[in-house]
């Protein structure tokens with residue numbers, strides 16, 4: 001190794017050390033925990049090595065519920081929020097008046113505390129014995145039956161969770177997409193216009209390919225983010241997510257560690273490793289797909 | 297097809313608040329003859345691109361008319377005008393191959409003009425043949441050199457056989473050698489296709505070398521129209537005289553007195569019939585004759601030998617240029633030991649201009 005690359009390593013050392021202590025070591029540790037059967041955190045002993053933790057977790061109805069919730073959340077919110085953000089960004093980039101105002105408005109949720117937003121959603125959607133939330137008032141107004149979105153049927157709760165998630169992730173996506181749209185050179189549009197390209201075709205053949213790296217980035221980080229969802233569900237349904245039937249995988253891991261049913265680091269580790277495997281697989285698939293379709 | 301511009305004007309509101317409006321194109325009235333190559337020439341920001349965008353329909357005129365042949369196209373959108381445009385940085389779609397780029401305009405055709413895939417391929421191949429890029433059809437623009445990208449852009453502009461070809465500073469992104477090559481190429485393509493072509497540039501040499509006619513403009517106003525040599529030999533004002541020619545024309549503070557032209561106290565040329573007045577004197581570099589008894593005495597600075605010619609660099613207290621450059625035949629012997637050098641002048645290479653208006657004073 002020559003002097004220059006020595007120096008480079010030296011500069012990288014703090015970051016590498018940090019990553020090693022706080023990322024790599026815990027990851028390995030979790031991996032080991034997940035295979036230690038009957039681990040006791042007080043005595044720090046276990047019965048032996050095996051796949052029992054995984055088997056337990058995969059047969060746990062709470063975990064299966066959390067898995068289902070998480071997958072639904074991912075499949076619904078990632079495409080919807082990305083598409084919606086794209087539509088809003090396109091609209092934003094085509095207006096000239098009040099552009100800054102709208103950009104600020106759309107960005108506001110990003111700087112708002114997620115728990116505060118959750119509270120607002122509760123107020124909007126909740127139905128108690130004494131009062132209906134705003135949304136229910138509207139449903140009633142149009143002649144519908146009140147629905148309890150917070151303590152009611154599964155689809156209603158899932159609906160609120162998805163809506164909330166989309167609401168939370170939207171500003172960031174809009175921010176990135178508007179700047180991606182702005183960076184497409186006007187020349188391309190002029191060239192297309194001279195050739196009489198329809199607006200639809202301009203979008204599909206020029207705009208979309210040009211911003212595809214950003215879209216792809218948003219989809220990948222969107223998938224990862226949605227798989228790791230937890231606080232959103234807590235903000236809406238409180239900490240006892242298993243009872244509400246709205247737990248997520250990360251919520252399950254947390255409950256296994258610290259919840260009322262907690263104190264099972266081995267099960268928690270196994271669940272975490274399963275999540276890791278899922279995210280890794282999906283991201284790999286994403287990357288492979290993008291190789292074909294993303295233009296850099 | 298000839299193009300007629302009739303009092304064409306484009307006004308932009310000032311970018312500064314409360315400033316005066318900008319007339320990017322101010323009252324253009326002229327005719328571009330059929331099948332010719334026109335060089336639209338002027339310094340940066342003078343409105344060349346705006347003029348081109350007006351002609352192709354990307355920008356709407358504030359007032360005036362644009363007529364293609366017999367059709368008034370002023371209010372028509374670009375795609376029905378039948379124009380092909382080459383942009384300054386080519387605007388090739390980076391995610392499409394060369395073939396897809398060239399076919400792109402054809403794929404937009406609708407209704408009765410709609411073409412089959414085979415017909416489009418054939419047409420693209422034909423356009424590619426014209427600019428000699430048939431081997432590059434399956435590459436992406438990023439895998440091409442600047443000159444090759446330029447050709448692709450021209451092929452894309454020509455594939456619909458437009459009535460007018462518009463080129464906006466097409467050579468400015470190329471290096472000097474490629475620029476020379478590509479401008480010959482553009483001339484060849486234009487001669488082959490006989491399409492009426494407008495070529496925008498701020499480089500006078502480029503415009504002079506390939507245009508049938510040059511249109512010199514400044515701050516939105518056409519200054520002079522003519523064959524390149526005519527404009528060079530007979531500029532209407534100081535701006536045009538300065539803008540054309542390398543090395544630049546040498547400009548002196550002078551004075552006409554009693555029918556004679558004086559530069560710094562020396563009578564250099566007779567100017568019969570010209571009113572006595574202070575003037576700008578423009579002398580083309582090739583207008584100097586080395587002459588020991590010549591009237592114009594300059595401080596000798598340096599000699600630049602350029603093979604066929606030599607360039608004498610000198611100074612004069614009345615000269616507005618940093619240095620006087622005079623090009624003389626290499627057969628001449630220059631006494632480099634002398635602190636001064638004397639010239640006499642070729643009358644047809646000397647122009648005088650009004651001190652205030654900078655308009656040419658005809659002799």
Ligand SMILES: Nc1ncnc2c1ncn2[C@@H]1O[C@H](COP(=O)(O)OP(=O)(O)O)[C@@H](O)[C@H]1O
Pocket residue numbers: 308309311318319320338339340341342343344345346347
């Ligand atoms: N969209 C616009 N809005 C306001 N002013 C403009 C616009 N486009 C061009 N201009 C002004 O018009 C003048 C001519 O510009 P342009 O045609 O691009 O010049 P050139 O191509 O000769 O360099 C410039 O002063 C420029 O600032």
Ligand SMILES: [Mg+2]
Pocket residue numbers: 344345346464465
């Ligand atoms: Mg320009």
